[in-house]
Amino acid sequence: MSTLSWIILSGLLGGLLSILLAALLTLKARSSWLSILVSYAIGALLGAAFLNTLPEALELSDDPKQITMIVLLGIFIFFILEKLVLWRHCHMEDCEAHDLGHHHPIYKLEGDQGRSGLMITLGDTFHNFVDGVLIAAAFMVDTQLGIVTAIAIIAHEIPQEAGDFIILLNSGYSRTQALLLNLLSSAATLVGGVLAYFMLNLLNGLVVPMLAIATACMIYVAMSDLIPSLHKRPELTATTQQVILISFGIGSIWLIESLLKHSH
Template structure:
């Protein structure tokens, strides 16, 4: 089998397998559990950002400050994008952010009208594209190295994809829509792998900024969109539950990363 065929096959199968396992973990959950599992999703996002994408970018960077600047600019970019989404709803559908008849935000009752789901899908697309480039680079060195790299990449994707599913469901998407969005996002790994095969040297300079942008997206969605919702349940029992689930989300990413390092 040719190197290009290996790249396409592993990028495609790896994405499908990681989404399949993530779907099993999340799609069978009761609707009443989704808001509770948002805490786990926050942990998975922060864990992926601070234990995976950011360290990887800093390790590859000649000047770490460049990465932190891109992360800061990325957070600002996602803030602006979210403002544009809000502005569109307020002008196209009167104002959906605030319901004057009931005196409360519609987003409080019906998720966030897809905002955090849209943001996390965009960030995950960047991340998967970079994963495809890394898989292609490994296969172009050695087939065995490519297989090991692909397994490692998609193993740490499972808890993150599970977090993405939960965020999409909490954001108002149906289970089918959440699955289709994750499948669509995963195809960017194939695109990244194929492009890297034909023009790896030209794409090398994109890896660092895209890792930084993916990091910015994860941090922004977790901190700006999801954590404020947890503060609406300030009771001590709810708070303890939230802290435990956030810790589990971070721990699942850390555990996978640690197991993969030891396997090498």
């Protein structure tokens, strides 16, 4: 299968799987399920960042310090974008919508609810487009790396999409409308992947920096967005569960990488 085919398949399957699973979790309204997915997503993101994208970027680069500088700059830029309300859906000073994406099962918006739902959809569309670019960059380096990156991105998309779904429902949208909006938003992953494929083919020099940016993205989302939500459950039982699930997320990335290497 060609690289473009892998990118298209990952964009389609990734979007559909994350949306359908998120809708299923939302309709069940089981907050404990979302908490489990968040813990696993943290492990998957950190595993993909430190076991795959960063080592690959360092291997392809003639200047390792340049890669680490890009990662550092990427983390800083994502922080600024989040502050500017262009990253991770936040559009209020109190980012309750953002917190919802982690594990809160019910949320009521105040004020202009329809606009709130639309803002979240627009933010998610931008985020999905970036995810598509990151997936394409990884596949253009190596199919194995692309698969692992796609799995990690899908893993952290599920709890996020579940949060979006609930916010849309509470913004006055019907279940069908909320599902359709999220499906349209997820199409941005495919668009971003296909556009990046043709752009990166013309500008191969972007591949390594994009891998470094992918690393920064995964680290930032895991450390800034997801991990703080776990601290809301400091009891020993919850902490033990979180540690096990984070380890499982890291281990699953390592296992997939090992299996794919042996299959070559």
